[in-house]
Amino acid sequence: MHGFLAVFRKEMSNFFVSPIAYSVIAIFLLVSGFFFWANVSFMSLISLQAASNPMIAQRINLTDVVIRPLIQNMAIILLFVMPLLTMRLFSEEKKSGTMELLLTYPIDDTAFVFGKFLAAVALLLIILVGTFSFPILLASVAQPDFGVILSAYLGLFLMGAAFMAMGTFISSLTENQIVAAAISFGAALLFWVLSWTSSLVGESTGGVLRQLSILEHLESFNKGILSAPDLSFFILFIAFFLFLCLRSLETHRWRG
């Protein structure tokens, strides 16, 4: 991993020197803040109604009304935002020609790919830490279930990292950032909705599609369940696309 830190630091400073990081973080916090506010308002509305009806009161809780929908909404916003963070990782270097110079520095290809990928993941972490103010706010007025919250956040993080691995690979295929963003977004969306069609196709195909779908694997994290198959799905997903990215780099070298 020779040269990893150099690449990582350069990518991080690129995010923060340009308005990329600030705008993405701001938009993400704004939109998810809006959903948080809407969910909390809805919660207070039905709590008022529940005050006169003890039957309903037993069935509503903070996790189901506020946390879970919020996490699901954040996952969808991530789906939109991740391609914006990964699109330039390699395509910008290819377009400007800096890739040629970078590949003649004593940096391992692995360090190169990981430096870029982990810089993007670090940004994802910053975004998620920013949104953690929502559960903390909730904790100041009620008792949210932090077990579920942490597990759901882990799911969000793994999903974001998976999209980023895919985005990093796609960025290494083209020198056009818009193309990289468009393909990354389309591919992420497909992986997201793959399970919706599982009931329309045969039993075995449907099973495979369900296993490949990100939404399906995210579900258990949202319920507060950490299962080995779901964890390993995301880890394999990330490893697979980073491996492809390495191969793509090698192809780039051979093509000169």
Add this chain to the structure above:
Amino acid sequence: MIEVEKLTKYYGRLAAIKDVSFRVESGEIVGFLGPNGAGKTTTMRILTCFSPASSGKATILGMDALDDSVKIRSQLGYLPENVPLYEWMRVRAYLEFVARAKAVSSQIRREEVDRVAESVGLSQVMGMLIRHLSRGFRQRVGLAQALIGNPPVLILDEPTIGLDPKQIWEIRRLIKGFSRNRTVILSTHILPEVSEICDRVIIINKGTIIAEDTPANLIRSYGKFSRCQLEVAAPEGEVKQLLSGFDGVNSVKLTSGPEEGRVSALIEASSRPDLCPALARAVTNKGWDLFELRRLHASLEDVFIDLVTEEAEEEASAHEINGKEVA
């Protein structure tokens, strides 16, 4: 030391270079010459381990370009043709990034960056964004990143392109001033540059090496003609008569001299070393006043254009290479 053996690189079905072999000893500055598209950049990209060759072997400092790629790259400075830089970075931040990438240890990183910046004259722009730099400064930043880490091998693709004459002079002086244990390969289109700073020249055309020697030797062996410039006070007709009857003279171009009654002549003779003395004797025998008699030396440019066009003719290629473009 760089050793290249039968290097071939295909792009699709097109061979960019075919069976290129040469050797550059340590301490040597070698100029890589050739028309656009001759394979200079391709060869350099193989030597910098950016792109592997299709076949053949490139050894740098005794290490194989394919097997010890990372090790070689840590001993190498490369300046690519169009100087690709990170526009959004400040000069100091960029050079520090390069130092980090080249594994310059953190204790001496700042010193190293300052030393290199000083040597290429970047000190006053260290805090500026690269995108605000002028062409000359960008070129220097490119050179600086190649020099960071004090690599023993330097590969420079057109290091003085786009610079003004003063900057060209400075960069040349810098390259010439490199300590003698460095191996330098540089490609250029500016031929006087080669005669001035290179110990040896490799001329490449259409992917193969067509000549390899010191600039002086190349000029000597390829200068087919002796040429003289003559200015005398005599009637034009008589001068013409005398010169065209001269032994070995191939062509005479007469123009009227700078003053009334004088004639200038450009004489080209097939290699005859005593052309000038013989002309002087003939002129004084006639009793004419001699104002100027000068031997014209072949330049590397003549050699280059000669070689490249010869090659083109030999291959009966339909595409005529435009020699002027090279100059």
